[in-house]
Amino acid sequence: MLTFTLRRLLLAIPTLFVISLVIFLLVDLAPGSPMSEIPLTVPPEVRKKMIEALGADQPVMVRYVLWLRQFFWVEPATLFDGWFGTNLAGGEQRILSWQSRAPVFTIIGQRIPQTLTVIGTAYLVGVLIALPIGIYSAYRQYSLFDQLGTLFAMIGFSVPTFFSGTLIIIIFAVTLGWFPTKYDTNLAVTDWPSFLQQLRQMAMPVMTLGLANAAVISRYMRSSMLDNMTMDYVRTARAKGMSERVVVLKHVLRNSMIPVVTVIALGIPSIFGGAIITENLFGVNGIGAALIGAIHASDLPMVQTLAFIFAVLIVTFNLIADVLYGLLDPRIRYD
Amino acid sequence: MPDRAAPVLDVRGLKTVFRTRGGEIHAVNDVSFHLERGELLGVVGESGSGKSVTMMSLIGLLPSPPAEIRAGTVMLGEQDLLKISADQLRAVRGARVGFIFQDPMTSLNPVFNVGFQIAEPLRRHMGMTKAQAAKRAVELLELVGIPDAAKRLGDYPHQFSGGMRQRVMIAIALACDPDVLIADEPTTALDVTIQAQILELVKELRVKLGMAIIWITHDLGVIAAIADRVMVMYGGQIVEQAPVKDLFANPQHPYTRALLKTIPSLTGAREARLQVIEGQPPIMTAAPTACAFRARCGHAFDRCEVDNPKRHAIDGVALGQGHDVACHWAPVTAEAAHA
Numbered sequence A: 001m002l003t004f005t006l007r008r009l010l011l012a013i014p015t016l017f018v019i020s021l022v023i024f025l026l027v028d029l030a031p032g033s034p035m036s037e038i039p040l041t042v043p044p045e046v047r048k049k050m051i052e053a054l055g056a057d058q059p060v061m062v063r064y065v066l067w068l069r070q071f072f073w074v075e076p077a078t079l080f081d082g083w084f085g086t087n088l089a090g091g092e093q094r095i096l097s098w099q100s101r102a103p104v105f106t107i108i109g110q111r112i113p114q115t116l117t118v119i120g121t122a123y124l125v126g127v128l129i130a131l132p133i134g135i136y137s138a139y140r141q142y143s144l145f146d147q148l149g150t151l152f153a154m155i156g157f158s159v160p161t162f163f164s165g166t167l168i169i170i171i172f173a174v175t176l177g178w179f180p181t182k183y184d185t186n187l188a189v190t191d192w193p194s195f196l197q198q199l200r201q202m203a204m205p206v207m208t209l210g211l212a213n214a215a216v217i218s219r220y221m222r223s224s225m226l227d228n229m230t231m232d233y234v235r236t237a238r239a240k241g242m243s244e245r246v247v248v249l250k251h252v253l254r255n256s257m258i259p260v261v262t263v264i265a266l267g268i269p270s271i272f273g274g275a276i277i278t279e280n281l282f283g284v285n286g287i288g289a290a291l292i293g294a295i296h297a298s299d300l301p302m303v304q305t306l307a308f309i310f311a312v313l314i315v316t317f318n319l320i321a322d323v324l325y326g327l328l329d330p331r332i333r334y335d
Numbered sequence B: 001m002p003d004r005a006a007p008v009l010d011v012r013g014l015k016t017v018f019r020t021r022g023g024e025i026h027a028v029n030d031v032s033f034h035l036e037r038g039e040l041l042g043v044v045g046e047s048g049s050g051k052s053v054t055m056m057s058l059i060g061l062l063p064s065p066p067a068e069i070r071a072g073t074v075m076l077g078e079q080d081l082l083k084i085s086a087d088q089l090r091a092v093r094g095a096r097v098g099f100i101f102q103d104p105m106t107s108l109n110p111v112f113n114v115g116f117q118i119a120e121p122l123r124r125h126m127g128m129t130k131a132q133a134a135k136r137a138v139e140l141l142e143l144v145g146i147p148d149a150a151k152r153l154g155d156y157p158h159q160f161s162g163g164m165r166q167r168v169m170i171a172i173a174l175a176c177d178p179d180v181l182i183a184d185e186p187t188t189a190l191d192v193t194i195q196a197q198i199l200e201l202v203k204e205l206r207v208k209l210g211m212a213i214i215w216i217t218h219d220l221g222v223i224a225a226i227a228d229r230v231m232v233m234y235g236g237q238i239v240e241q242a243p244v245k246d247l248f249a250n251p252q253h254p255y256t257r258a259l260l261k262t263i264p265s266l267t268g269a270r271e272a273r274l275q276v277i278e279g280q281p282p283i284m285t286a287a288p289t290a291c292a293f294r295a296r297c298g299h300a301f302d303r304c305e306v307d308n309p310k311r312h313a314i315d316g317v318a319l320g321q322g323h324d325v326a327c328h329w330a331p332v333t334a335e336a337a338h339a
């Protein structure tokens, strides 16, 4: 298992290099200029100076190599320096956002907590409601509960979040007035009332994304349970006199969880992808909002860095899913 | 036969129906039989004749829906297994009745080690602690002839060969010292040498533990080797029942006789088996009103079309105790029987 993990990690390195290059080139091809948000009244010489100052006039390969160095050496070194007071980075230039001139990672550091609290919670809530629904739907296949579960999953599947989110805003914020329409990023949770306020403002985005996630995962759970429910070993467990609870929640569930855990792990990077629409809809100032903002401003370093981080997350969680699979299924041997 | 003790298992008038979208399937039709203490009862019949469904009906192993037990009593000692609650039935399964299935490759749970799977019934039915159950599990594995038993408790099913897995299944079925062991084609999925080893093991365990066994098989050769008494099933009914010697010496039912013609030698290839009988076994979409075998029977006459034959004794002994057959044409003499 350890050798497998190490081998996969080594393999990930060339993969990620290729991905980084592709991202860099693709993003660079996109039309737009970092000056597009600068007023037209600024004279061309000044614009030229500004572009030079950003380093945006350099050929793309030069910028790519610089970015690589910054991403893999300067940024980790800076982080290390920040923790231990060393001076590894030696004052080298970090990856700067063309839009705000601030280091890209500083901006990401500010945005990530917003994304994790809202979108991460939504994913967790989605998983927690999906598993019992999936299990019970399978156990009572074609029952009323199962039919309702199917309906719920169809809705979650087929209605895009920008629509269900808008609907939820209209129902719960506009009509019922239960929750605030706008997410207040600056709210600091210091006491009970502010905590409640945080919960209330999280409710709608969590509902929107949670519904979508629960729909997908509950289907996986259900079909995996159904696949296993008719297996011979289930009959053996019954023939041993095991209670229905043990048969279903131990024998069947343990087998059914293997593919579902994989699906859940593989879905985690999509937390960040899914964030893009939902964050914009509810005004959560997270990583998705940062990406959209950077795209609008042709802030290439920001877009490239974020896209690459998504790629790293996807590769990482693929690996995690494989390792989990091996841990859960004794039949899998990786070496 | 004078003064026989009460049988361990006494099944009367069992009737099991599957309600499917395409209509009802009458898989078991008025089946009655009993099992003596320490006896090995062989059950033979073609695929689809209702052997498995009959045995699974006894201890509520059929999924319901679609299965529905319409009638009958299943007396295990003083208890009618068809009347008791689901909880009481669970206390019987795995404790007083052990079950071994056909396919050892899929009958064990792949994600639990065999130690756990053997310990489960011990802990549930005998209230053993983890340590006691582990100790007993080692004894059981030794009993069924698994070498290095203590070391193998932590192994998973995929680490065992097919024959070894079937031994583990036997260990599980025997864990709580059942009165009755039901083995549903336990060797069909194994190759011939392994099959012979498992048969030897069961013969030996029978003597050691003294339980009664119901052994389902396609293979009359196996029956001849281990059974005391045989029951031949066709179309969800028992068509002939006799002590094993009588059945082989004096087969009555045309189906039994056709079956006997299909056995090769006792050790020969198993492939040619039952397919030799022309035609297909029936799918019973209704309770039988005519002989289920009539379409394939060389002796069929007009009565067979309108009257489902009842079992009748041919040796003057009470029905079920000696040799009986369900056929309008029988009885025939031993010489005629082999013609």
Ligand SMILES: Nc1ncnc2c1ncn2[C@@H]1O[C@H](COP(=O)(O)OP(=O)(O)OP(=O)(O)O)[C@@H](O)[C@H]1O
Residues within 6 Å of the ligand: B018, B020, B025, B027, B045, B046, B047, B048, B049, B050, B051, B052, B053, B054, B066, B218, B283, B284
């Ligand atoms: N779940 C089910 N739904 C509908 N019909 C069923 C079901 N299980 C069994 N049957 C029917 O019951 C009949 C008897 O099947 P059974 O499995 O008892 O045969 P068998 O004698 O054990 O055959 P085999 O030798 O192949 O194991 C068959 O006709 C089969 O089609």
Ligand code: SF4
Residues within 6 Å of the ligand: B253, B254, B255, B291, B292, B293, B294, B295, B297, B298, B299, B300, B301, B304, B309, B326, B327, B328, B329, B330
């Ligand atoms: S009852 Fe008739 S059809 Fe059935 S086996 Fe006997 S002779 Fe053949």
Ligand SMILES: [Mg+2]
Residues within 6 Å of the ligand: B051, B052, B053, B184
């Ligand atoms: Mg069968």
